[in-house]
Amino acid sequence: xxxxxxxxxxxxxxxxxxxxxxxxxxxxxxxxxxxxxxxxxxxxxxxxxxxxxxxxxxxxxxxxxxxxxxxxxxxxxxxxxxxxxxxxxxxxxxxxxxxxxxxxxxxxxxxxxxxxxxxxxxxxxxxxxxxxxxxxxxxxxxxxxxxxxxxxxxxxxxxxxxxxxxxxxxxxxxxxxxxxxxxxxxxxxxxxxxxxxxxxxxxxxxxxxxxxxxxxxxxxxxxxxxxxxxxxxxxxxxxxxxxxxxxxxxxxxxxxxxxxxxxxxxxxxxxxxxxxxxxxxxxxxxxxxxxxxxxxxxxxxxxxxxxxxxxxxxxxxxxxxxxxxxxxxxxxxxxxxxxxxxxxxxxxxxx
Amino acid sequence: xxxxxxxxxxxxxxxxxxxxxxxxxxxxxxxxxxxxxxxxxxxxxxxxxxxxxxxxxxxxxxxxxxxxxxxxxxxxxxxxxxxxxxxxxxxxxxxxxxxxxxxxxxxxxxxxxxxxxxxxxxxxxxxxxxxxxxxxxxxxxxxxxxxxxxxxxxxxxxxxxxxxxxxxxxxxxxxxxxxxxxxxxxxxxxxxxxxxxxxxxxxxxxxxxxxxxxxxxxxxxxxxxxxxxxxxxxxxxxxxxxxxxxxxxxxxxxxxxxxxxxxxxxxxxxxxxxxxxxxxxxxxxxxxxxxxxxxxxxxxxxxxxxxxxxxxx
Numbered sequence: 056x057x058x059x060x061x062x063x064x065x066x067x068x069x070x071x072x073x074x075x076x077x078x079x080x081x082x083x084x085x086x087x088x089x090x091x092x093x094x095x096x097x098x099x100x101x102x103x104x105x106x107x108x109x110x111x112x113x114x115x116x117x118x119x120x121x122x123x124x125x126x127x128x129x130x131x132x133x134x135x136x137x138x139x140x141x142x143x144x145x146x147x148x149x150x151x152x153x154x155x156x157x158x159x160x161x162x163x164x165x166x167x168x169x170x171x172x173x174x175x176x177x178x179x180x181x182x183x184x185x186x187x188x189x190x191x192x193x194x195x196x197x198x199x200x201x202x203x204x205x206x207x208x209x210x211x212x213x214x215x216x217x218x219x220x221x222x223x224x225x226x227x228x229x230x231x232x233x234x235x236x237x238x239x240x241x242x243x244x245x246x247x248x249x250x251x252x253x254x255x256x257x258x259x260x261x262x263x264x265x266x267x268x269x270x271x272x273x274x275x276x277x278x279x280x281x282x283x284x285x286x287x288x289x290x291x292x293x294x295x296x297x298x299x300x301x302x303x304x305x306x307x308x309x310x311x312x313x314x315x316x317x318x319x320x321x322x323x324x325x326x327x328x329x330x331x332x333x334x335x336x337x338x339x340x341x342x343x344x345x346x347x348x349x350x351x352x353x354x355x356x357x358x359x360x361x362x363x364x365x366x367x368x369x370x371x372x373x374x375x376x377x378x379x380x381x382x383x384x385x386x387x388x389x390x391x392x393x394x395x396x397x398x399x400x401x402x403x404x405x406x
Numbered sequence: 407x408x409x410x411x412x413x414x415x416x417x418x419x420x421x422x423x424x425x426x427x428x429x430x431x432x433x434x435x436x437x438x439x440x441x442x443x444x445x446x447x448x449x450x451x452x453x454x455x456x457x458x459x460x461x462x463x464x465x466x467x468x469x470x471x472x473x474x475x476x477x478x479x480x481x482x483x484x485x486x487x488x489x490x491x492x493x494x495x496x497x498x499x500x501x502x503x504x505x506x507x508x509x510x511x512x513x514x515x516x517x518x519x520x521x522x523x524x525x526x527x528x529x530x531x532x533x534x535x536x537x538x539x540x541x542x543x544x545x546x547x548x549x550x551x552x553x554x555x556x557x558x559x560x561x562x563x564x565x566x567x568x569x570x571x572x573x574x575x576x577x578x579x580x581x582x583x584x585x586x587x588x589x590x591x592x593x594x595x596x597x598x599x600x601x602x603x604x605x606x607x608x609x610x611x612x613x614x615x616x617x618x619x620x621x622x623x624x625x626x627x628x629x630x631x632x633x634x635x636x637x638x639x640x641x642x643x644x645x646x647x648x649x650x651x652x653x654x655x656x657x658x659x660x661x662x663x664x665x666x667x668x669x670x671x672x673x674x675x676x677x678x679x680x681x682x683x684x685x686x687x688x689x690x691x692x693x694x695x696x697x698x699x700x701x702x703x704x705x706x707x708x709x710x711x712x713x714x715x716x717x718x719x
Contacts (some may be wrong), residue, residue, distance in 0.1 A: 252514060
């Protein structure tokens with residue numbers, strides 16, 4: 056018992072509350088996975104699935120018949136085409152199932168069957184016709200040179216990364232704040248904290264502060280991976296990108312606070328969270344452009360905070376958009392953040 | 407400040423939840439330096455009363471004073487002088503014991519040393535352990551450490567040993583006794599009469615939101631008028647009313663209570679009452695079952711006041 060007891064450093068309440076929140080998070084392996092690893096994994100997988108491939112040869116079918124061999128030989132010379140000889144029935148089915156994009160049939164005058172709404176079918180129509188015309192004796196007036204240009208920033212993965220960053224900022228902002236508050240309320244910890252001489256502004260401030268501290272590695276890891284491994288371009292100001300991310304994180308923290316303002320149970324808050332987040336997963340242009348939705352629902356789509364965040368992130372990253380042009384999106388984010396924060400404070404259940 | 411001041415005072419306290427009246431005109435006066443126990447069954451209004459004192463609930467009506475002040479605003483200055491243990495607080499599983507206490511220490515402008523408090527509640531060996539690894543008793547002592555860290559003038563302990571095993575319960579009692587020795591004011595709620603008898607200078611018996619008796623444990627027991635209790639049941643019930651007056655007339659019997667099954671006699675001298683009781687029952691042809699005698703306790707006080715037991719209300 057002669058052992059000198061340890062001494063403990065005690066910092067200010069806001070610092071200690073923030074530290075407590077950060078410790079909770081970094082000691083939770085599942086949380087670390089969802090915050091850091093999952094978005095990178097998702098980016099990598101989707102980037103792989105939708106990677107830009109060199110243009111593939113178009114599969115076309117030649118229907119069996121007396122002219123089939125000659126036609127096959129003529130088409131086989133074309134690097135852009137992959138011809139095959141099939142019976143009429145086989146060819147019809149192959150076209151219907153998309154295994155070939157065009158079928159050549161007919162006697163002396165060839166007959167092309169294809170779906171004109173498919174760009175690949177229309178391309179095949181031009182290439183097949185040119186090849187058969189040439190084989191039949193047509194002479195090209197000239198042979199044009201070609202330069203192939205692939206623009207970085209126009210790939211699917213480039214579109215995807217800002218969307219995933221926005222989705223992640225929404226998820227961690229809402230869950231990071233909402234989950235821990237409801238757990239604390241459910242276990243009487245929130246009540247115990249309120250019973251102590253601690254300012255409510257410190258209790259909520261620590262939630263926001265720890266959220267913003269986590270934003271740095273969270274967004275940083277995803278963007279670094281996108282830049283190093285996938286070559287996603289950063290055309291705009293990095294400071295502006297950081298500011299947009301910060302505003303997005305704050306805005307969704309406000310929504311997280313609002314979602315967690317009343318529920319006493321995890322089930323309760325999960326329901327509210329899903330109600331808020333699922334529409335944005337669908338409508339806010341994470342995986343595909345919001346322009347695909349009809350004009351009628353565009354006002355709704357454009358008013359969603361995640362739409363604004365994704366548009367702003369894409370603008371900065373892919374187009375190098377400046378601050379002034381982003382003001383409408385930033386305003387949408389700010390309004391959502393401020394209104395939800397004020398409502399949350401008004402309705403917050405402290406016990 | 408003079409010692410005669412009340413640490414906690416409430417008068418005509420009323421709190422309703424919808425149609426339920428949790429506290430129905432409750433008066434209480436806790437003196438500085440005393441340990442006052444609120445003893446009563448679950449749902450008697452003990453916790454509501456304590457939470458009103460703690461500034462966590464606002465009463466519908468009545469006067470409340472804590473250290474001579476009413477609650478107003480955020481009450482931070484007043485909170486800094488109170489130590490609070492709620493019935494159950496789930497601290498974050500991932501935090502270490504010392505981190506939880508350091509966190510609570512940071513809330514108080516002045517207070518005790520973290521290492522000292524950990525030693526006081528017997529958790530110094532567990533300082534680096536995660537909360538998740540603690541037993542129920544250890545968690546309860548961690549909650550006690552958080553209540554003590556601000557060196558409070560008044561300590562609220564709401565059912566501090568409910569759900570604990572006997573060993574943990576005794577450990578907690580020893581800690582509270584140590585605090586009493588240092589002159590802390592303690593307001594304790596419990597439905598364990600042993601706990602109230604051992605720790606409290608005065609006990610207020612609470613039922614249906616009101617104080618129905620108040621005094622030292624000794625005074626309350628003495629109010630029964632006799633020190634012993636005889637309990638028994640009778641197989642086939644003869645007419646209860648007639649039996650009641652018969653039993654009251656037995657030598658040395660001071661009180662008779664009947665809850666439908668059990669009879670309880672408070673008696674001055676067991677050796678005089680029991681033979682007379684057996685003879686009287688034999689005369690009526692009744693066979694006493696489960697006959698037992700014990701020294702009168704606070705439980706008997708509660709039963710003589712309400713006709714019900716403390717635990718199973």
